[in-house]
Amino acid sequence: MSASLEGPTVPWTAVGHTSTKASVYGVHGAEGKTYWKAFATRRQLRSQSEAVEWASLPANGVSGEHRHTRTEEIYLILSGSGELLLNGGPRQVRAGSLALTSVGNIHGLRNTGDGHLDWWVIETLAPATSSVLSGSPAPEGADMTQAVVHDLFEEKRVDTKGVFSGPLKQVEVIDIAAGGERAVGRPGAELAVYVHAGEGVVEAPGLTETVTLVKDTCLLIEAGSQSTFRATGVPLRLLVVTLAVEDEGGEK
Template sequence: MKPDATAPAPTPGAGPGFTSIGTVTGAATVYGVHGAAGRTRWKCFAGRRQLASATEAVEWASIPPGGVSGEHRHTRTEEIYLVLRGRGEFLFNGRPHPVGPGSLALTAVGNVHGLRNVSDTDLDWWVIESLAPSTSAVLSGATYRPGVPPMGDSVIHDLFKERTVSTAGVFGGPLRGVEVTELEAGDRCFLGSDDAELAVFVHSGQGWARAADGTSAELAADTCVTLGARTRTRVEAASPLRLLIVTLAVPRHPAEA
């Protein structure tokens, strides 16, 4: 999404904009995550109660030097790990892959993943977990014949280099893509989608976000906001601002089908 000083036309029926706003302040300390020894700092920004898409959770996690987020198999959800700071090894189906700031790892159903911190600083990452189509079918009561999902090859992107990453061909659920938007001080842009919620994480910088109803939120590093579908939110940068944005498709209204 490029800087744009011109507001888009209002969308009929648009809501106020902010579904959730949070920072990593007050993150919980959890021990033995996914069976691994040691501690993990963890914060959940939004879950299925707040979101209209078939998204399980929007979260942040951090492990200290030598820490591990244990290996585990995904049987019902698709998940991204987006490394924010630090360096580590993304463990995928038993094999380690080096990752650092900007590394975006996609894990589809049927695969085993985990994360190990191999640096001398904390390893922080953004986590978004969404329901696989098979899981959504079961929860909705649709006819579904379960099978054994295949294990695949690792899918890791350098988001800071690629700028925009589509999950097509890897994910089948609501998480459609991830992108980076960077604004210089004084720049502004408008965020919103008619058919998707947006999860937005501030990687660096400071600024403001203002929703259609006038509600505003201060943006600073490690702030996460989720924006409802059919809304428009204006973002202004007070300093160079880097936003990480995930698109989460929402179900179509019956009248639109």
């Protein structure tokens, strides 16, 4: 990062990198160690979201099976290979595998490769959970019970409609050629952006501050703002998740 990014005019929040991470033991009841990084929690997020995180399993490591009772969650495999345990059934996963797990489903993950298995985790509140927290009546029939796995690197864009009912609306891949640029931003949604490969910078209109981007950098773009991502030297691959933000009238 080339400058301090404090202040209300800066459209990027929760900039972080996986070089600083924690070691966690016994994740969801499994034995062994997992590496973990929280890029943002509910305090930094305007959408009805719980957390934006990264996790890594060493060879033979396991993240234990557990049921989601109040949140919708994605697992996006960043590197390595493994076995996703989804409602008791094993699914082989690799870089680009995107699992959408809605309320009521059980998932876990096992590293079956020789190296680390890394994945991006974003957890959002289901409408019924948001209602409980706000004290408003819970919506009827809003929560789904589906769980599906996509190949994001093949499909390039995945819409969560019909699986998720909360703020997480879309997951996409943005590839920028070396020397190229791309404007990124959404009205009514904050964006979680993960640098999967390459290097570059991100800048915004009217600001002299920039963020230097390298592999495994994650940042949030505030709702309604525009940022320009530039690839410097080598192509830049971004993974982008759209998190809808409620307006003052409660609409998304």
